[in-house]
Amino acid sequence: MTVNVTPHLNFRGDARAALEFYESAFGGDLVITTYRDMGNVQDPAEAEHIVWGQVVAANGFRVMAYDVPGSRSWSRGEDPFFVSVRGDDVEEITSAWKGLAKGATIVQPLGPSPWAALYGMLKDRFGVTWVMDVLGDPDPS
Incomplete structure (x- = not known):
């Protein structure tokens, strides 16, 4: 059995830009799903926000990210990880x-x-x- 740990980063509207940025730095494949794609749009302004996204590279690099919807509290914090x-x-x-x-x-x-x-x-x-x-x-x- 294999266990992998992948950082899962939470944003408020910046997940797409962050994932694209990490793909440019590490290479790999970017996959994203928006709230619109899921048919789960609570706020029309957030339809293109990311509900699930990841970058996976052949060298083993992996990162996931999503946009916390405005209906939930969220704070970037100060060095949370x-x-x-x-x-x-x-x-x-x-x-x-x-x-x-x-x-x-x-x-x-x-x-x-x-x-x-x-x-x-x-x-x-x-x-x-x-x-x-x-x-x-x-x-x-």
């Missing part, structure tokens, strides 16, 4: 970092660290904090 992306390929992680860094606030620049060959943290333009690292020999200094 981090999304960790860990890999063993410096080029792949660096490429994804560069994609996510567009419009982001860099918390810790991507570089060697005492616990990983490469580590960085940023808060993307949607307010999601990403922790990225490359497994391997840590910085000996």
Whole structure:
């Protein structure tokens, strides 16, 4: 039996833009279903909001997202979670970092660290904090 854990991000009207952004950074396939697609439109202004969406890449990257309807309370919060992306390929992680860094606030620049060959943290333009690292020999200094 296999168990997978996938971050499921909640937005209010930004899920499509966020999923498209993550697809551009990580590659993979984007699948979305709107409230209109489901025949479950409570508020006409939210018909094109995402009720279910995901990006799945061949390298194992997965993220899901949806737009919390206006009828439910929702708050982005202040650092309610981090999304960790860990890999063993410096080029792949660096490429994804560069994609996510567009419009982001860099918390810790991507570089060697005492616990990983490469580590960085940023808060993307949607307010999601990403922790990225490359497994391997840590910085000996």
